[in-house]
Amino acid sequence: MTIFSIVKRLFFLVLVIWSAATITFFIPRLSSRNPIRERFAELSRTGGFSPADLEVIIASYSAKFGLDKPLWQQYTDYISGIARLDLGVSLNKFPKSVWELIMEALPWTIGLLLVTTVVSFIIGNLLGAVAAWPRAPRWLRTFATPFVLLQGVPPVLLGVLLLFFVAFRLKALPLGGAYSIGTQPNWSIAFVLDLLRHQILPAVALIFGSVGGWVLSMRGMGITIQGEDYVTFAEHKGLAGRTIFRDYYLRNAMLPQVTGLALALGSVITSGIVVEQIFGLPGLGSALNGAIQTNDFLVIYGIVLFITIAVASLMVLVELMYPLLDPRIREGG
């Protein structure tokens, strides 16, 4: 990998982030909704201030959020803010900044998604590889079928069904929330166990919802590799089945799968957001949902942009890591 190709990828990354920022900037401005007016019109119905006061408040808040400036200036301010990682402040939880809100929510989302993605990636790839491996025992090969049937079903639906069967019918696990009502977050063992118990169902939903995709792509890859000359050669050389499976088969199928992982990040985070919402878990999904319900516009755009930047950067990072995974790319330059 040359310096030139690294620079090219970074330039592409900047282009992606700039497009996402531009889209999130202009779409809301095309709409007739005025979040500040909506917010204070709502407040004026409950609290007692006159319509004249309302206009003053709206004007001062618009000035505060820079909405009274010409559009091009708002746009340049917004873009330069992003370059400085300044995503603005929340309208609803003023004066908390969007960045602070994201940082509060992020550990929850990362914790859940990192574990589930890694686990489903490993299980899915092993099952898929075995499903395509002719020497694997038959029962092991059919093990992958139910996951393939579930492929395409979003995790959130599995979540609802799991809630019904496991939490509601069997009463085996909690119905939602991050921890039992009435407990305070602390580092005691009892609390951590309680926390983990609440994460089981969402995690199972996310894992079962995504294993099928990995099984399918890995099986396809496995079938292609079996036809390759080097596998036939290794077989005729009398290498042990296990060695062929690990070093000739898995190893060569891994690179496209890792690419697939990078491409799947967007949908991973999307299903994560929706699953959080259904299980009432804290995290980016709940933060986004709260912002949507209160029309807290800078928080919505901040979270959307943050996730876009994270996904696009991780994709580029994975691409830059290819040479570590595949010596052929390293040599080729």
Place this chain on the structure above:
Amino acid sequence: MASIAVSQGQVRQPGRLALLLRYFRRNISLAIGLFVLFLLVAFTVTGLLTVDPKDAYPLAVRSKQPPSLEYPLGTDFFGRNLYAAMVVGMWQTALIGVLAGGLGTLIGTILGFVSAYFGGWTDSTIKGICQILTPIPVFLIQVVIAGSLDKRDVTIYTMAMIVVLLAWMGPTLVIRSQVLTMKERQFVSVAKLSGVSEWGVIFKEILPNLLPFIAAAFVTQVFAAVFAAFYLAVIGLGPLREPLLGNIVWAAQSQGAFFNGWWWWPTWPALAMVLILGSLALIIMGLDEFANPRVRRSE
């Protein structure tokens, strides 16, 4: 020398139906997918003929009733008859899927065609835009669009439009790559040499050969549209009055349905959605196997 001639009468060509069934036995995912989809369509059609669509809307019936003879699937907190809601919701889901899927495929096919056939800077522009938009999680942009709409403006049709807006990149790239290979095939050169006009080549030579790919892209787009509309609705961005399946799940979860013991409320729409998306995914898998013999499994 033994005669190897077989009289024509002895080789019996199996009937079309038998051939079809035989193919389905080989392509099980396509068979299961089509079968489940058929059941869903049958459910929706008989439902539309037997229930009053008004019962699918709030305040139509007594609220919070568990499944019974009168209300086979129960009723929800707002007084919807859930059976009627499921029927109408499935019809609306199908509407969004076909509308958004069809439009997305149409736009994608035209752009892919233009891109590949004319090449040059047109091609690089279209391809570049697709590549830049691809890493952006589409769902989040849809959230921004749906969130900036006035709640009263959100209908089934605006949902379909929101979904289409960012759903044409997939088919564009697929059709583009197919046209690129097809353009170089001999039958196209032959047609051009025999004086067929530019439009004649496009519509009479290339387009008919593209149809299987367009069909596959269409089913994929319908799946993506149903998926996206469901996700938007399930986080509360759908048309709230409509009994869209995602809306029902969202409403149930925000009212704490399981905590209150109303298990039937979110369960039916979730189950229906599993069947819809599952069957579409299986059909896509089956079509893939049909169109691309390389992934065809050996028996």
